[in-house]
Amino acid sequence: xxxxxxxxxxxxxxxxxxxxxxxxxIGTIQxxxxxxxxxxxxxxxxxxxxxxxxxxxxxxxxxxxxQLAADIIESSLATxxxxxxxxxxxxxxxxxxxxxxxxxxxxxxxxRRETKPHGELVVPQEK
Numbered sequence: 298x299x300x301x302x303x304x305x306x307x308x309x310x311x312x313x314x315x316x317x318x319x320x321x322x323i324g325t326i327q328x329x330x331x332x333x334x335x336x337x338x339x340x341x342x343x344x345x346x347x348x349x350x351x352x353x354x355x356x357x358x359x360x361x362x363x364q365l366a367a368d369i370i371e372s373s374l375a376t377x378x379x380x381x382x383x384x385x386x387x388x389x390x391x392x393x394x395x396x397x398x399x400x401x402x403x404x405x406x407x408x409r410r411e412t413k414p415h416g417e418l419v420v421p422q423e424k
Contacts, residue, residue: 306374310367317363324356351407354400361393 331349339345368386375382 303374306370310371313363313367313370317360317367320356320363321360324353324360327356328353347403347407351400351403354396354403358393358397358400361389361396365389365393 328349331352332346335345335349365386368382368389372378372382372386
């Protein structure tokens with residue numbers, strides 16, 4: 298039974314890594330073409346490059362989430378934990394967490410900018 302679960306887990310890990318590769322590849326291709334289009338034909342939309350960056354960051358967060366899932370499954374199968382595996386798992390988790398934090402912050406800032414009327418002075422609020 299243990300060998301059967303190990304085979305299923307290994308195949309699942311490969312599938313999840315392939316899914317992450319597809320997600321990150323699609324996001325990269327999309328970001329590339331949107332950036333080229335923006336350079337060739339500038340949009341009247343303010344901060345268009347910033348919105349391209351935010352879209353790309355969403356793709357990266359998705360891909361990193363899948364990679365983290367695959368690494369968690371892989372780590373759970375390890376009979377002996379090695380520092381390399383723990384370090385890789387921790388690095389992916391930290392990168393994903395920081396990327397997600399900054400993405401959420403940038404999205405909130407962009408929404409705030411889009412909802413304020415043009416010409417309105419933004420005054421930072423005191424806490």
